Every structure is written in C-alpha cells, then in structure tokens.
Amino acid sequence: MRIRSLALLTTAAVLATTTACVPTSEETRPQERPSVSEEEVTPIETPDDAPEISVVDSSPGGAKDVDPLWQGLAEAAEKKSEAYLKVYVHTGNPDVPDSGEATVTADTPDSVSVTVDAADIDTEKSPFLLIHGTFTVEEIGDSAYTLTTKDSDDVPELDPKGPDDEARCTADDAQERISLAADDLADDPDKREDLRQQWGGSPQVWWGIQKTAVSLNKEGGVAGDFLTEACGEYLDQ
Incomplete structure (x- = not known):
C-alpha cells in the first residue's frame, strides 16, 4: 500500500509512540508500538584523506x-x-x-x-x-x-547507504517506518547519528524526520506536515 493521504504521515508521527496512551472507560493503557522489519544499515567508513x-x-x-x-x-x-x-x-x-x-x-x-x-x-x-x-x-x-x-x-x-526518497515514500510500510523514526529521534536525540546513517540516503525524508522530531519536542507536541512535504512528489503515484 502506498501513501494515499497528505494527513496520514503526520497523524502516524503523533500516534506511533512508545509512551502514548489510549484512554478507556476504566484506565489508560500504552498504545502498542507498530511493528516493522529490521533494516540492514551499512556503516559509513571515513576515508583517511577525507577532510577532518x-x-x-x-x-x-x-x-x-x-x-x-x-x-x-x-x-x-x-x-x-x-x-x-x-x-x-x-x-x-x-x-x-x-x-x-x-x-x-x-x-x-x-x-x-x-x-x-x-x-x-x-x-x-x-x-x-x-x-x-x-x-x-x-x-x-x-x-x-x-x-x-x-x-x-x-x-x-561518506554518503549514507540506503533507499532513496522515492523508495522510502512509496514502500508498503512507509507510514509506520518513517513515523517511528521521527518518534525515536524525538524520544532520544542521541540516536541522531545512527538514524542519519539509516535514513541519509533519502535526504528529503531524513529532513522530514528531523523536523517532525523537533516539532514533537516543542510544547504541545504537534507533528506538523513536514513528512508530507518530504514525500509530496511521490504521493498518489
């Protein structure tokens, strides 16, 4: 399934958190974290002659x-x-x-x-x-x-290895995978370098992940529409 709606990515970025709670008539219970398959991330090896x-x-x-x-x-x-x-x-x-x-x-x-x-x-x-x-x-x-x-x-x-923007935005699990990355970065900014190596091959999506994480960490925790902006040209393909 490809991304169908301009609202889906940003909605998912708010909802897909490990700490979010769903109120019930009797209690609040943690919302289950969406499951996505593990990715193989190729570490970046800096050449000896690269600028410091x-x-x-x-x-x-x-x-x-x-x-x-x-x-x-x-x-x-x-x-x-x-x-x-x-x-x-x-x-x-x-x-x-x-x-x-x-x-x-x-x-x-x-x-x-x-x-x-x-x-x-x-x-x-x-x-x-x-x-x-x-x-x-x-x-x-x-x-x-x-x-x-x-x-x-x-x-x-020095280039991160991984899928490009089109592949990221049109993947079957794009909504879950991208929004989880934004949530992980918002929850733990120290993960930034690991996430850059994973997502840097899709620079527009990586920008959207970072912008969403920053926005989620502001007062009010609103995701904004940055992931929609990142994937806009690939929506409804």
Missing part, C-alpha cells in the same frame, strides 16, 4: 544546537580548517543565479545563512538545495558564513 570536518546530512534549519550544518561551519571557522559539505537545505527561496555567489538559508526561523559560489549549489531537488564541495569557512556574523571553494568533487564514500 565533514558534514553529509540534511539540515533541519533552526537553532545551532539542532543543525549539523551550522555546527560544522562553526567548528571549521574556529579551527580555520577546511570543511567538506554535502548538505541539503530546505529553503523558501530556491532560486539560484547561474553564476556568482548565492546565499542559502533554511526556511526555519533563526537559521544559519551560507554564502557560496552558485556553481556549488545543486537545485535538482528544489526547494531542497544541495551545497556540496570542500570549502574554507569564514564567519561573517552570529549566524552567517561565507564559503570559499577549494574542491567541488564529492566524496561518495
């Missing part, structure tokens, strides 16, 4: 403490070290000029802004923009950085 600071990820935007892109840029600027980036950023302004510099900022309040050569921004998954290459990093403000390109080549060994 490497960020291969999807940025959820927002505060520095939840955004690996911002954290990596800050570390590189402080250490005056090169940084290898292959990072998807979901932006409300996905227009990128044919040449010159472009500034990429996630469409989440209080996000980091990155100014980089337009040639190193891939727009294929727009409005998800991919910043890729090896750069020197200069901090030009509290939440703004300028990148100078040293090398535009990818380091494929």
Whole structure:
C-alpha cells in the first residue's frame, strides 16, 4: 500500500509512540508500538584523506544546537580548517543565479545563512538545495558564513547507504517506518547519528524526520506536515 493521504504521515508521527496512551472507560493503557522489519544499515567508513570536518546530512534549519550544518561551519571557522559539505537545505527561496555567489538559508526561523559560489549549489531537488564541495569557512556574523571553494568533487564514500526518497515514500510500510523514526529521534536525540546513517540516503525524508522530531519536542507536541512535504512528489503515484 502506498501513501494515499497528505494527513496520514503526520497523524502516524503523533500516534506511533512508545509512551502514548489510549484512554478507556476504566484506565489508560500504552498504545502498542507498530511493528516493522529490521533494516540492514551499512556503516559509513571515513576515508583517511577525507577532510577532518565533514558534514553529509540534511539540515533541519533552526537553532545551532539542532543543525549539523551550522555546527560544522562553526567548528571549521574556529579551527580555520577546511570543511567538506554535502548538505541539503530546505529553503523558501530556491532560486539560484547561474553564476556568482548565492546565499542559502533554511526556511526555519533563526537559521544559519551560507554564502557560496552558485556553481556549488545543486537545485535538482528544489526547494531542497544541495551545497556540496570542500570549502574554507569564514564567519561573517552570529549566524552567517561565507564559503570559499577549494574542491567541488564529492566524496561518495561518506554518503549514507540506503533507499532513496522515492523508495522510502512509496514502500508498503512507509507510514509506520518513517513515523517511528521521527518518534525515536524525538524520544532520544542521541540516536541522531545512527538514524542519519539509516535514513541519509533519502535526504528529503531524513529532513522530514528531523523536523517532525523537533516539532514533537516543542510544547504541545504537534507533528506538523513536514513528512508530507518530504514525500509530496511521490504521493498518489
């Protein structure tokens, strides 16, 4: 069964928790956690010649403490070290000029802004923009950085291995599997690296999982429609 409704993913992200309770006339009892098959996750082995600071990820935007892109840029600027980036950023302004510099900022309040050569921004998954290459990093403000390109080549060994966005979104158990990942991340942020290696091969879905987890951890615990956004182009195929 493929995803049929724009509401199903976000509804599942709220309901599929290990701690949720279903009220009855006499008591509240834990809601059963949906069962999905185990996945084989291929560990990422970092090549010896890879830059010390490497960020291969999807940025959820927002505060520095939840955004690996911002954290990596800050570390590189402080250490005056090169940084290898292959990072998807979901932006409300996905227009990128044919040449010159472009500034990429996630469409989440209080996000980091990155100014980089337009040639190193891939727009294929727009409005998800991919910043890729090896750069020197200069901090030009509290939440703004300028990148100078040293090398535009990818380091494929650092890519997470796993199904792509279409496969994730159209799988028979997509609703359960994706929403459980969002719930697991919300429940235990320390699982982020393990989940990145599992889900990073589908960067749009991984973005949606992170955004949903952040939203679930806010006061009120509302899932939002981020997973719908991530899978929108594959719905009703």
